[in-house]
Amino acid sequence: MIQNxxxxxxxxxALLVCYSFLIAAMYxxxxxxxxxxxxxxxxxxxxxxxxxxxxxxxxxxxxxxxPIVLLSSLKYAKYTTIALTAWAIAIYIDDYLVLxxxxxxxxxxxxxxxxxxxxxxxxxxxxxxxELTFHKPKVR
Amino acid sequence: MEDxxxxxxxxxxxxxxxxxxxxxxAVSIRQSKTxxxxxxxxxxxxxxxxxxxxxxxxxxxxxxxxxxxxxxxxTIFNGRANIMFWLLILMNIGAYFNFAFKxxxxxxxxxxxxxxxxxxxxxxxxxxxxxxxxxxxxxxxxPMFFVALAWMxxxxxxxxxxx
Numbered sequence: 001m002i003q004n005x006x007x008x009x010x011x012x013x014a015l016l017v018c019y020s021f022l023i024a025a026m027y028x029x030x031x032x033x034x035x036x037x038x039x040x041x042x043x044x045x046x047x048x049x050x051x052x053x054x055x056x057x058x059x060x061x062x063x064x065x066x067p068i069v070l071l072s073s074l075k076y077a078k079y080t081t082i083a084l085t086a087w088a089i090a091i092y093i094d095d096y097l098v099l100x101x102x103x104x105x106x107x108x109x110x111x112x113x114x115x116x117x118x119x120x121x122x123x124x125x126x127x128x129x130x131e132l133t134f135h136k137p138k139v140r
Numbered sequence: 141m142e143d144x145x146x147x148x149x150x151x152x153x154x155x156x157x158x159x160x161x162x163x164x165x166a167v168s169i170r171q172s173k174t175x176x177x178x179x180x181x182x183x184x185x186x187x188x189x190x191x192x193x194x195x196x197x198x199x200x201x202x203x204x205x206x207x208x209x210x211x212x213x214x215t216i217f218n219g220r221a222n223i224m225f226w227l228l229i230l231m232n233i234g235a236y237f238n239f240a241f242k243x244x245x246x247x248x249x250x251x252x253x254x255x256x257x258x259x260x261x262x263x264x265x266x267x268x269x270x271x272x273x274x275x276x277x278x279x280x281x282x283p284m285f286f287v288a289l290a291w292m293x294x295x296x297x298x299x300x301x302x303x
Contacts, residue, residue: 050261051258051261051262079246082243083250086247090251091254093219093223094258097219098223099216102216133243
């Protein structure tokens, strides 16, 4: 079934990296210890927690729904991937250029690693978007 | 010496090639009236709110609630206004050159949805609709803009092959 889609190995590797990253991010958010946050600015911490849980819900739906869309229709998978890529870039830009004075993420633990590797997720998503856009289906 | 002048047959072939290209380009900008109305509406909507925002930022407009200008909230609106401005520019260029317009519409829609969710989560308890009229109008008209953006993307007809 997967071979019938005719996508490259790089696409599947990028998808694997995305899933690994997002599952690790979900694990980091759910299991974040209480003492990790800086308590100087509780409003900023609260804002980060609220925002993170909203994003976590969207990511959970994305992780479950994406394989279904991909296996059902490549056309809709293309639009879904582009939408998810746009969202990943939007929240990255928002966090660093727009919301940096409002939210505060923990400075320790797995959360820091997740923050550092966010560009890798975006690169993988961009690759997947390009591949699905310029992918030519095999003629049987 | 070899004659390098273009003969009549070659000249007509060149003219025909350009005529075909011109026809294709002419077709590419023939959009429905709905699409034209929607793209004009989106441009006016975004630019008018950016204009109101910069009037407030430069203290050229009286802010009903002075706290609006003294908080970090303006930093967020500054970032959002800039990003939306560049998205609008890209969408207009995409529509004119018939290149990736639907994808740009989708990106703008996702970005707007994300920023609306962010604003709702972060500022839900901070605002009252009565004391911040500019902000209230902006929030109340958001769903209308979502619909306009989605409709614009759907009503856009792609006339060149391979887009």
